[in-house]
Amino acid sequence: MSVSTFSSSSLTALNTLGLKAVARHILHLTEPAQIIQWRADPRFAQTTWLVLGGGSNVVMSECIEQTVIHVGLQGKRLLREDDAAWYVAAAGGEAWHPFVQWTLAQGWAGLENLSLIPGTVGAAPVQNIGAYGVEIKDVFEQLTAIHLQTGESRVFTLADCQFAYRDSVFKQAEAGQWLIVEVVFRLLKNYQVQTQYGDIERELLSLNLGCTPSAVAQAVINVRQRKLPDPAQIGNAGSYFKNPIVSPAIYQAVMAAHPNAVAYALEDGRYKLAAGWLIEQAGWKGRRLGPVGMYEKQALVLVNHGGATAADVLALERAVQADVLAQFGVELEAEPVKW
Known part of the structure; x- marks a missing residue:
């Protein structure tokens, strides 16, 4: 021990x-x-x-x-395959981005849009991480977790995980109860690359590499490196706020006052607003509050300029939320968990 x-x-x-x-x-x-x-x-x-x-x-x-x-659990392997998919298992402590690159090197597509997301394999389902049209739930088969109080080992299926936008049962009803030791991904053999986001399409054109999974991964890496700071250079937790999902009434009110607001229609009739756009319009892009601030190149990212504590971060979080609510009538929710 x-x-x-x-x-x-x-x-x-x-x-x-x-x-x-x-x-x-x-x-x-x-x-x-x-x-x-x-x-x-x-x-x-x-x-x-x-x-x-x-x-x-x-x-x-x-x-x-x-x-x-x-x-620090390590290990990754091809668990099995059938006519439709490869089933790839990875231990919870595996770093996420190297794992994604490893799957692509084996010829298994499906995770390329999630390239360069920080964190570990075990944390990915907790947050239902997602980027550029792909979320963990889209490639998920099952996971194994150990209950921290009873020592019980349990397999969670897709339905068990109750995935939602940047959410899962591990952040809700079962928050703090389980440690994820292994995740199994189902990577389809007839998978079609997802390139519907403008940034990715433009980057692919500039790379002139076609639309292969590896090319999409490189495009995602390039875009993220331009927009997001490296934690090794300046402390940050990536995108700090969730894109708010609002009712048609709130959407219409926002668009009436701000016709150029960035929004996306959802299948259930609601709308997803771009939190970064709201924060920038509220005047917080590049603005500091003590040792922390919103990143100058991407308003959605909260950065630590040096020496910050949780109190500093939470003060900035509340200030940004208050200004966005006052100007747009929209409530922002932070992504990171609080310890």
Whole structure:
């Protein structure tokens, strides 16, 4: 059994926002059996658990009393195949982007639009990550998770996960209860690449590489690198706010006052507004509040200019939300979880 301290239990290097944070205990998980051992350890008898993957979707408070499990489970393989698909399994601690690139190198398409998204394989279903027309739910087969309180191992199907826009049962009814140890993806053999977004279409034309999965992946990488900051250079958690989904009445009110607002019609009659556009129009693009601010090249990204704490992030979150609500009558919801 190992209790890793990571610079006196510091979590600053383990969250992409680079927030100052320390925890009482940080455990590094390399084998699922360790969870059973830790649950039996008297030091953790009264603890609650927090699961940490790549740290790219979390706002950490300065002092964390819970026990943090840093997931380091590794491994990926072709589980099986049939006439329709390849079924590819990956351990929860595998870094997401290298895993996507590995699948493409094997000739298995389907994940290319999700290239360069930070985080781990195990965290991907929690958030139902998505980009450029593809979400985890579109390529998901099943996952295996361990219940942190009982030690039960359970397989979750697509229906069990209750996927929604940047949401799942792991953020709702089962929040904080499970540690995802493996995810299986169903990658179709007759998969058609998704290039309907303008940025991707334009990048493909400039690359002159056709519409292969690898070309789409490179286009996505190029676009994301231009728009989004590298956490190694400036702390950030990627897109900080969800694109709000609004009723027809709110959509019509927004469009009447702002005819150039960016919006997309949904199949259920509602509309998705572009949060980045709303934030930029509210005057927050490139604007700072103390050590944090909204990124100068993409208003949807909250960045840490140095030395920020969770309190700084939450103050900026509330300020942006208040201004967007006042100007557009639209409520923004933050994506990252709060510790």
